[in-house]
Amino acid sequence: xxxxxxxxxxxxxxxxxxxxxxxxxxxxxxxxxxxxxxxxxxxxxxxxxxxxxxxxxxxxxxxxxxxxxxxxxxxxxxxxxxxxxxxxxxxxxxxxxxxxxxxxxxxxxxxxxxxxxxxxxxxxxxxxxxxxxxxxxxxxxxxxxxxxxxxxxxxxxxxxxxxxxxxxxxxxxxxxxxxxxxxxxxxxxxxxxxxxxxxxxxxxxxxxxxxxxxxxxxxxxxxxxxxxxxxxxxxxxxxxxxxxxxxxxxxxxxxxxxxxxxxxxxxxxxxxxxxxxxxxxxxxxxxxxxxxxxxxxxxxxxxxx
Amino acid sequence: xxxxxxxxxxxxxxxxxxxxxxxxxxxxxxxxxxxxxxxxxxxxxxxxxxxxxxxxxxxxxxxxxxxxxxxxxxxxxxxxxxxxxxxxxxxxxxxxxxxxxxxxxxxxxxxxxxxxxxxxxxxxxxxxxxxxxxxxxxxxxxxxxxxxxxxxxxxxxxxxxxxxxxxxxxxxxxxxxxxxxxxxxxxxxxxxxxxxxxxxxxxxxxxxxxxxxxxxxxxxxxxxxxxxxxxxxxxxxxxxxxxxxxxxxxxxxxxxxxxxxxxxxxxxxxxxxxxxxxxxxxxxxxxxxxxxxxxxxxxxxxxxxxxxxxxxxxxxxxxxxxxxxxxxxxxxxxxxxxxxxxx
Numbered sequence: 001x002x003x004x005x006x007x008x009x010x011x012x013x014x015x016x017x018x019x020x021x022x023x024x025x026x027x028x029x030x031x032x033x034x035x036x037x038x039x040x041x042x043x044x045x046x047x048x049x050x051x052x053x054x055x056x057x058x059x060x061x062x063x064x065x066x067x068x069x070x071x072x073x074x075x076x077x078x079x080x081x082x083x084x085x086x087x088x089x090x091x092x093x094x095x096x097x098x099x100x101x102x103x104x105x106x107x108x109x110x111x112x113x114x115x116x117x118x119x120x121x122x123x124x125x126x127x128x129x130x131x132x133x134x135x136x137x138x139x140x141x142x143x144x145x146x147x148x149x150x151x152x153x154x155x156x157x158x159x160x161x162x163x164x165x166x167x168x169x170x171x172x173x174x175x176x177x178x179x180x181x182x183x184x185x186x187x188x189x190x191x192x193x194x195x196x197x198x199x200x201x202x203x204x205x206x207x208x209x210x211x212x213x214x215x216x217x218x219x220x221x222x223x224x225x226x227x228x229x230x231x232x233x234x235x236x237x238x239x240x241x242x243x244x245x246x247x248x249x250x251x252x253x254x255x256x257x258x259x260x261x262x263x264x265x266x267x268x269x270x271x272x273x274x275x276x277x278x279x280x281x282x283x284x285x286x287x288x289x290x291x292x293x294x295x296x297x298x299x300x301x302x303x304x305x
Numbered sequence: 306x307x308x309x310x311x312x313x314x315x316x317x318x319x320x321x322x323x324x325x326x327x328x329x330x331x332x333x334x335x336x337x338x339x340x341x342x343x344x345x346x347x348x349x350x351x352x353x354x355x356x357x358x359x360x361x362x363x364x365x366x367x368x369x370x371x372x373x374x375x376x377x378x379x380x381x382x383x384x385x386x387x388x389x390x391x392x393x394x395x396x397x398x399x400x401x402x403x404x405x406x407x408x409x410x411x412x413x414x415x416x417x418x419x420x421x422x423x424x425x426x427x428x429x430x431x432x433x434x435x436x437x438x439x440x441x442x443x444x445x446x447x448x449x450x451x452x453x454x455x456x457x458x459x460x461x462x463x464x465x466x467x468x469x470x471x472x473x474x475x476x477x478x479x480x481x482x483x484x485x486x487x488x489x490x491x492x493x494x495x496x497x498x499x500x501x502x503x504x505x506x507x508x509x510x511x512x513x514x515x516x517x518x519x520x521x522x523x524x525x526x527x528x529x530x531x532x533x534x535x536x537x538x539x540x541x542x543x544x545x546x547x548x549x550x551x552x553x554x555x556x557x558x559x560x561x562x563x564x565x566x567x568x569x570x571x572x573x574x575x576x577x578x579x580x581x582x583x584x585x586x587x588x589x590x591x592x593x594x595x596x597x598x599x600x601x602x603x604x605x606x607x608x609x610x611x612x613x614x615x616x617x618x619x620x621x622x623x624x625x626x627x628x629x630x631x632x633x634x635x636x637x638x639x640x641x642x643x644x645x646x647x648x
Binding site: 011012013014015018019023026029030135136138139140141142144147148150151155239242243246247250251262263265266273277280281284285 | 308483486487490491492493494495498499502532575579582587588589606609610613615616620623627628630631632635645
C-alpha cells in the first residue's frame with residue numbers, strides 16, 4: 001500500500017514539475033505583453049522589466065520561478081500593484097473550494113438517491129423520468145444552466161440573489177445548483193447501472209434465497225457495493241467542476257480563483273495565469289490521488305492492477 | 306399462448322415460409338445493430354434531428370454566407386436593435402412584445418421603434434439590429450464545424466495512439482500510458498486556455514485547442530479494445546500468414562472496435578461544442594463579427610435581464626444538439642453491445 005502511495009506521489013510531483021515548466025515556456029512564446037502602454041518611455045519599460053525580473057536570462061527566470069513555486073511564491077501580479085500571486089490566490093481559493101465542495105456533496109448525494117431509485121424501479125415510469133432528467137443533466141453545460149437559473153429565479157421570479165458571495169448563504173444556492181446538476185446526473189447514471197448489476201449478482205440471489213425482504217437486500221447488500229465505484233468518479237467530476245466553476249463564478253460574480261483566472265486572460269497577467277494553472281493542476285491531481293487511495297483501501301482488488 | 310407467439314418473432318424472417326426454417330437468416334453486425342437502434346425511439350428521433358441539423362448547416366452555407374449574417378445597417382441600428390421574436394401569429398411571447406423588467410404590461414417594440422409593418426424577425430434581433438435567426442444559423446454552423454473537425458482529429462490521433470500503444474505493449478505501452486496519465490491529470494480547461502492564448506484565437510486555434518484534450522478518452526478506449534482483440538484467433542491467423550502489423554490494425558482491429566469508436570465520437574462532440582462555448586465566454590473564442598453559439602450566448606448574457614431571448618435561443622440550440630448526440634450515443638452503445646444493457 002505504501003509503495004503504491006509513494007509511487008503515485010512521485011508521479012504527481014513529476015507531473016506538477018512538467019506543468020510548471022510547460023506553462024512557463026508557453027508564457028514566453030505568448031503573443032502580446034502586459035506592458036504595451038504606448039506612453040511608457042524606454043527607461044520606464046526597462047525599469048518595469050527589472051522590477052519583475054524580466055531582464056534576466058531566460059534560464060535564470062525559469063530557475064527563479066521554479067524555486068519560488070516550491071516555496072509557494074508565484075511572483076507578483078502585473079495588473080494589481082504589489083499584490084503577490086499567492087496572496088491573490090490564497091484569498092480566493094477558500095471561496096472556490098467551498099463552492100466546489102458544496103456542489104460535489106449536493107450532486108453526489110442527489111445522484112446516489114436518484115440512481116438507487118432508478119435501479120429499483122427499473123424500466124417503469126420513475127426510471128424513465130429519471131433517465132430523461134439525468135441525460136438532460138449531462139447535456140446541459142453548467143454555465144448555460146447558471147444563466148437559465150439567473151433568468152428564472154433571479155429576474156422572472158426573484159427568489160434568490162444572483163450575485164456576490166459571503167453575505168448570506170442564499171447567495172450560494174443558485175451557483176451550487178448550477179454546478180451540482182452535472183455530477184448528480186453522472187452519479188445517477190453510474191449508480192443505476194452498478195446497482196442493476198449488483199441486483200443480479202450471486203450474493204443478492206443468496207440474500208433473496210435466505211428470505212430477506214427486498215428493502216433489506218437493497219439497503220444492506222446492493223447499495224453498499226454499488227457505492228464504492230462512485231468514488232472513482234470524483235476525480236473526473238472535480239475536473240468538470242473546475243471548468244464549470246470558472247464560468248459560474250463569472251456569471252454570479254463570485255470572487256473565486258476562476259473569476260480571477262478569467263479576468264487575467266485579457267489583461268495578459270501572466271504570473272496570475274501561471275499561478276492559477278499550477279494551483280488548478282495540483283488540486284485536480286490531489287483529488288484524483290485521494291480518491292484512488294481511498295478506492296484502493298476500500299477495494300483491495302484495485303491494488304493488484 | 307397465442308399472445309406469446311406474437312412476442313416471439315424470428316428476427317429477419319417475416320414471411321411464414323421463412324419461419325419454417327430452423328436457422329434464421331444471418332444478420333451482419335451492422336444490420337443487427339441497426340435493428341436494435343430502430344427500437345429505441347429517442348435515439349431514432351435524435352438521429353433524424355442531427356441529420357436535419359447537419360443538412361441544414363451544410364445547405365445554409367450556400368443560402369446564407371457569413372457576411373450576410375454579420376452585416377448590419379449602421380444608420381438604422383435604433384430601429385432594428387433588440388427586437389423580440391415575432392412569429393406574426395398571436396402566440397404569447399412570440400408576438401413581438403416583451404415585458405421590460407419592472408413593467409406590468411408588455412410593450413410592442415416593433416411599433417415603438419417604428420419598424421416597417423411588413424418586417425418581422427422570427428427569432429428577434431441583437432443589440433445592433435442583426436437578425437438572430439441568421440446569427441444562430443451561422444453560429445450553429447461554426448460551432449458544428451469546430452466540434453466535428455476537433456472530433457475528427459481526436460478520432461485520428463486517438464485511434465492511432467491507442468492501437469499503437471496496445472499493439473506494441475511492453476515499455477512502449479508503458480511510456481505512452483504514462484503520457485496519457487500526465488496529460489489527463491491537467492485540467493482540460495487549462496490546456497484549452499493555454500493553447501487558445503498561444504495560438505491567438507480564431508476558428509483554427511479553437512479547433513486545435515479542443516482537439517488537444519479530446520483524444521485522451523478515445524486513445525484509452527481504443528487501447529483497451531486493442532489489448533483484448535490482439536489475443537483473438539483471427540489476429541493470430543493473420544499474423545502467422547505474414548500480414549503486416551499495419552494491415553492487421555486496419556483490416557482486423559479497427560473494424561472490430563468500430564462500435565466503441567462510434568460511441569466515443571458521439572460523446573466527444575458535445576464536449577467539444579461545450580468547450581467552444583467556454584472559450585467564447587473567456588474571450589478566447591471566435592473573433593467578432595464571426596458568430597458561434599458560444600459567442601452569441603456570452604455576448605448577450607450581460608443583457609439577460611432585458612433581452613433574455615438573445616441568450617436563451619442560442620443556449621437552447623446548443624443544448625438540443627448536445628442532447629441529440631448524447632441520446633444517439635446511448636442508443637448506439639446499447640445497439641452495439643446488447644449485453645451491456647440487458648439484465
